[in-house]
Amino acid sequence: xxxxxxxxxxxxxxxxxMVLIVGLVLALGGRKAAPTDPRAQGEPSILEPAxxxxxxxxxxxxxxxxxxxxxxxxxxxxxxxxLTPARDLQRPDxxxxxxxxxxxxxxxxxxxxxxxxAGVQTRRFxxxxxxxxxxxxxxxxxxxxxxxxxxxxxEVAP
Amino acid sequence: MSLGYGAVGWNRQKRIYDRLIVxxxxxxxxxxxxxxxxxxxxxxxxxxxxxxxxxxxxxxxxIVLSIGPLARLDARFLPWLYNRRHLGVSTFVVGxxxxxxxxxQFHALGDExxxxxxxxxxxxxxxxxxxxxxxxxxxxxAILFLMAATSHDFWLKNLTAPVWKAxxxxxxxxxxxxxxxxxxxxxxxxxxxxxxxxxxxxxxWIVGVHLLAGWREKSRDVDxxxxxxxxxxxxxxxxxxEKRARxxxxxxxxxxxxxxxxxxxxxxxxxxHQNGPLGEGRIIDGAITCPWHGFQYKPDCGRxxxxxxxxxxxxxxxxxxxxxxxxxxPLAAGAHVEPALIAGEQGGERNGS
Numbered sequence: 218x219x220x221x222x223x224x225x226x227x228x229x230x231x232x233x234x235m236v237l238i239v240g241l242v243l244a245l246g247g248r249k250a251a252p253t254d255p256r257a258q259g260e261p262s263i264l265e266p267a268x269x270x271x272x273x274x275x276x277x278x279x280x281x282x283x284x285x286x287x288x289x290x291x292x293x294x295x296x297x298x299x300l301t302p303a304r305d306l307q308r309p310d311x312x313x314x315x316x317x318x319x320x321x322x323x324x325x326x327x328x329x330x331x332x333x334x335a336g337v338q339t340r341r342f343x344x345x346x347x348x349x350x351x352x353x354x355x356x357x358x359x360x361x362x363x364x365x366x367x368x369x370x371x372e373v374a375p
Numbered sequence: 376m377s378l379g380y381g382a383v384g385w386n387r388q389k390r391i392y393d394r395l396i397v398x399x400x401x402x403x404x405x406x407x408x409x410x411x412x413x414x415x416x417x418x419x420x421x422x423x424x425x426x427x428x429x430x431x432x433x434x435x436x437x438i439v440l441s442i443g444p445l446a447r448l449d450a451r452f453l454p455w456l457y458n459r460r461h462l463g464v465s466t467f468v469v470g471x472x473x474x475x476x477x478x479x480q481f482h483a484l485g486d487e488x489x490x491x492x493x494x495x496x497x498x499x500x501x502x503x504x505x506x507x508x509x510x511x512x513x514x515x516x517a518i519l520f521l522m523a524a525t526s527h528d529f530w531l532k533n534l535t536a537p538v539w540k541a542x543x544x545x546x547x548x549x550x551x552x553x554x555x556x557x558x559x560x561x562x563x564x565x566x567x568x569x570x571x572x573x574x575x576x577x578x579x580w581i582v583g584v585h586l587l588a589g590w591r592e593k594s595r596d597v598d599x600x601x602x603x604x605x606x607x608x609x610x611x612x613x614x615x616x617e618k619r620a621r622x623x624x625x626x627x628x629x630x631x632x633x634x635x636x637x638x639x640x641x642x643x644x645x646x647x648h649q650n651g652p653l654g655e656g657r658i659i660d661g662a663i664t665c666p667w668h669g670f671q672y673k674p675d676c677g678r679x680x681x682x683x684x685x686x687x688x689x690x691x692x693x694x695x696x697x698x699x700x701x702x703x704x705p706l707a708a709g710a711h712v713e714p715a716l717i718a719g720e721q722g723g724e725r726n727g728s
Contacts, residue, residue, distance in 0.1 A: 219645050220596065220627055222540055227589040229547050234582045237554055241578065244558035245571050247503030 278369045280307045295346050301339040308361045308368060315345060317355035324360050324367055392458040396465050403431050425476050432470035433553060439463050440550060440581050444588035453666050460526040467523040474516050508560035511552045518549035536650045554578055598624045606693060606700040612717055622654035625703040630690055632699055633663060633674050638714035640674035641690035641701045676711040694718065
């Protein structure tokens with residue numbers, strides 16, 4: 218009775234060894250590098266201005282003060298919007314949304330999340346390409362998720 | 376040994392063993408969290424705690440699975456075997472904390488039952504990099520729960536040791552599931568080769584030490600029986616140390632042949648408690664003492680001393696010209712057999728019957 222269990226134990230480990238070798242080779246060999254978007258990483262080779270900036274300005278409310286620049290980074294990338302807080306943001310959870318559905322006092326339901334802002338870090342965002350030249354315009358919304366509050370908006374002309 | 380059932384049959388050794396387990400777990404978590412916060416300041420405390428608990432449970436499982444084969448290979452590891460079940464239950468408890476924290480961290484804030492969320496939130500079974508590894512961990516935890524829930528002499532006695540041992544062999548399935556839980560989970564994003572090397576080394580260790588012990592056991596199992604109705608020559612008397620045994624394979628099972636006080640007695644090598652190897656124990660206070668948990672049997676009848684009730688089969692033996700011979704046909708468990716006397720030590724040769 219114990220002799221049979223010992224045989225089963227040996228067979229189990231021979232089988233386990235084979236299964237785990239195959240499993241580990243598949244699992245470790247099939248790993249994918251974490252996806253990175255060079256545009257989102259702000260790599261200068263792509264996001265640096267290929268042409269002079271189109272526009273620039275300052276957004277200012279009680280809570281924030283941001284310098285912004287807009288330029289065309291080439292046909293394959295599109296327009297880049299750079300945001301640089303002039304002072305520490307007084308909101309810890311600012312999300313940056315884009316919408317081309319016209320001005321609104323609330324965050325439009327169909328707006329697109331571009332990314333987040335924090336501290337005094339400069340962030341660059343690729344603005345969505347519109348279906349037509351007239352659709353390239355839109356509005357940027359800075360939104361505090363925790364407070365469910367619209368902090369600031371910026372109209373970007375086509 | 377105990378006559379009745381209690382939640383835990385505490386004694387000094389078990390208290391020391393359990394304090395070592397709890398102290399070791401707390402020390403490991405403390406060091407892991409301190410190092411994690413120092414080396415990875417961007418990681419949250421929740422993440423570090425989750426990984427600390429996960430690695431702790433996985434490390435404990437490696438220790439639990441190493442004790443058995445190491446004790447087969449070297450008797451110095453036998454003390455670790457004594458209270459291995461508490462180590463196994465501790466492994467389950469630490470793994471349970473890891474699982475509960477994971478549920479809270481990743482599945483508790485939605486509008487779905489967290490347990491249902493674990494099962495249905497990821498069904499990409501054909502993907503390697505996005506494989507639903509959490510289900511593997513849940514399946515392993517369910518097996519470890521079964522192990523922990525039946526890690527008690529009540530279940531051991533009522534299921535019988537062979538059934539209980541067969542049931543507990545499913546821990547190897549749990550181990551395989553956990554290896555893949557790690558390989559398909561955290562190692563998909565943590566690509567530092569060191570982590571993969573450590574995991575593979577752990578697997579190689581567990582598989583290697585089990586196979587090594589298994590093959591060594593197999594090499595010992597040379598059946599001496601040619602005809603079942605004849606006494607079989609097993610060894611010379613002098614080959615058996617005093618108050619110790621020589622283990623031989625007779626008719627498909629191991630028999631322990633003990634020498635003590637000028638006498639020879641043969642009985643099953645299989646302890647009735649947890650099927651430990653009686654022949655690797657020794658005679659203490661006149662009783663054969665199992666090296667695993669100290670269960671005792673009288674050598675001439677295979678019965679545990681009163682009031683205990685365990686019994687093992689006995690075998691007739693005799694000494695002829697300085698050689699020990701054993702009848703391979705087992706007698707009923709607990710059947711009395713007159714020990715064979717060793718010439719010169721007890722005054723002559725005679726058969727045991």
